[in-house]
Amino acid sequence: MTLQTLPAVSTTREPLFVAPAQPDDPFGIYIHIPFCAHICPYCDFNTYAGQSSRIPAYVEAVIRELAHWSDAFAGRRAASIFFGGGTPSQLAPEQIGAIIAASRAAFALAHDAEITIEANPNDLDERYCAALLQAGVGRLSIGAQTFDRRGLRVLGRLHEAEQTWGAVAAARAAGFDNLSLDLIYGWPGQSIEQWRRDLDTLLSGEPGGSRPDHLSLYGLIVEPGTPMADAVHRGILTPVDDDRSADFAELAARLLDEAGWRHYEIANWCASPEKASRHNAIYWRNGDYAGIGAGAHSHVVDRRTMNHPSPQRYIELLTAGRSSQSNSETIDARTAMSETMMLGLRLLQDGVDEDAFMRRHGVPLLEQFSQPIARLSEIGLVERIDDAIRLTARGALLANSACAEFL
Numbered sequence: 001m002t003l004q005t006l007p008a009v010s011t012t013r014e015p016l017f018v019a020p021a022q023p024d025d026p027f028g029i030y031i032h033i034p035f036c037a038h039i040c041p042y043c044d045f046n047t048y049a050g051q052s053s054r055i056p057a058y059v060e061a062v063i064r065e066l067a068h069w070s071d072a073f074a075g076r077r078a079a080s081i082f083f084g085g086g087t088p089s090q091l092a093p094e095q096i097g098a099i100i101a102a103s104r105a106a107f108a109l110a111h112d113a114e115i116t117i118e119a120n121p122n123d124l125d126e127r128y129c130a131a132l133l134q135a136g137v138g139r140l141s142i143g144a145q146t147f148d149r150r151g152l153r154v155l156g157r158l159h160e161a162e163q164t165w166g167a168v169a170a171a172r173a174a175g176f177d178n179l180s181l182d183l184i185y186g187w188p189g190q191s192i193e194q195w196r197r198d199l200d201t202l203l204s205g206e207p208g209g210s211r212p213d214h215l216s217l218y219g220l221i222v223e224p225g226t227p228m229a230d231a232v233h234r235g236i237l238t239p240v241d242d243d244r245s246a247d248f249a250e251l252a253a254r255l256l257d258e259a260g261w262r263h264y265e266i267a268n269w270c271a272s273p274e275k276a277s278r279h280n281a282i283y284w285r286n287g288d289y290a291g292i293g294a295g296a297h298s299h300v301v302d303r304r305t306m307n308h309p310s311p312q313r314y315i316e317l318l319t320a321g322r323s324s325q326s327n328s329e330t331i332d333a334r335t336a337m338s339e340t341m342m343l344g345l346r347l348l349q350d351g352v353d354e355d356a357f358m359r360r361h362g363v364p365l366l367e368q369f370s371q372p373i374a375r376l377s378e379i380g381l382v383e384r385i386d387d388a389i390r391l392t393a394r395g396a397l398l399a400n401s402a403c404a405e406f407l
Helices: 052-068 093-106 126-133 149-155 161-175 192-204 227-233 241-257 278-285 311-319 333-344 354-361 370-378 392-395 400-405
Strands: 028-034 077-085 108-117 139-145 178-184 216-217 264-265 267-268 289-292 297-300 305-309 326-329 382-385 387-391
Touching: 028 052, 028 278, 052 093, 052 289, 052 311, 077 093, 077 278, 093 108, 093 126, 108 278, 126 161, 139 161, 161 178, 178 192, 178 241, 192 241, 216 241, 241 264, 241 392, 264 278, 278 333, 289 305, 333 354, 333 400, 370 382, 387 392, 392 400
Parallel strands: 028 077, 028 289, 077 108, 108 139, 139 178, 178 216
Antiparallel strands: 216 267, 264 267, 289 297, 297 305, 305 326, 382 387
């Protein structure tokens, strides 16, 4: 059997996203807010505690950088803005609103653009949420992480489960109709029963008065150089092994499927198709985005850039009218195709579309990657469905190994 005749599975699926993106597709705007009240022991993101006094100057620098990116995306529409961190809810709603206004001034922002802010539960009350809505934010991503008190302490979180549900109630009362919760599973000491309780609590919708509209569930990775990695090295904490982590992932997939949720990306579920994350889909589709802020990455056609990670240095450069970029690279054709596969295969239902691949890269998908697709198909990790290549259920559990085949 040749790859050209690899049988397609008959399906009635309704695609959410077509991967890869095309060069003239709408792009995303990512705003990095690196400030935190406290650095969690598992975090290896570009974050800084004790620097909140820099926030006003940082907001001004972000507004300056937005203007610098205008020409790079001339003639194209921006589909989304995502405030990530760090802790974006450290900013006042007025500061968030000023950045959104600057984004509208610099880019052709779609009238229905998805505008998301990540927030800690203990930062959210009804007044703050209402002010965010007034500023233009339409989607909240709340970092719950777990509802287990011991788990919150292991993860170094400063909130309690009750504050998460208070934040959900406050957001709903303010008028938010698009709420996402982030949870982490596989933290040291977690049992399958504790994870089931977290999932049951989520799905009950009782605390906070309603279920969220979207879920991001991440298996904990103990990153080198973090305080948690040091605790593991010294034997203070014992990480969950890969088999147990897979048990956690399978339990979540099963319970959420039974409850009618759509598992559209390896770590993401939506209660209904319109609640899937449009901004994050730009990354999974290997699309373009402007990365604004200290340490932020950008992707424009065949060029990737990164900003200086230090907030102080970032502010100094923008204040002086200089570029905030620390380095850039040109993405060659082979790398671009590999990244399309590694990112697009994360879209569990949609996968990588053969026609879209041809339009984007100019070569047939089944020819370019004939060998890895054949190998992965033979061992049941990928399948062809409606002229797209996607991971199987087993492949989703081994996604890192499967995607590495396309390097």
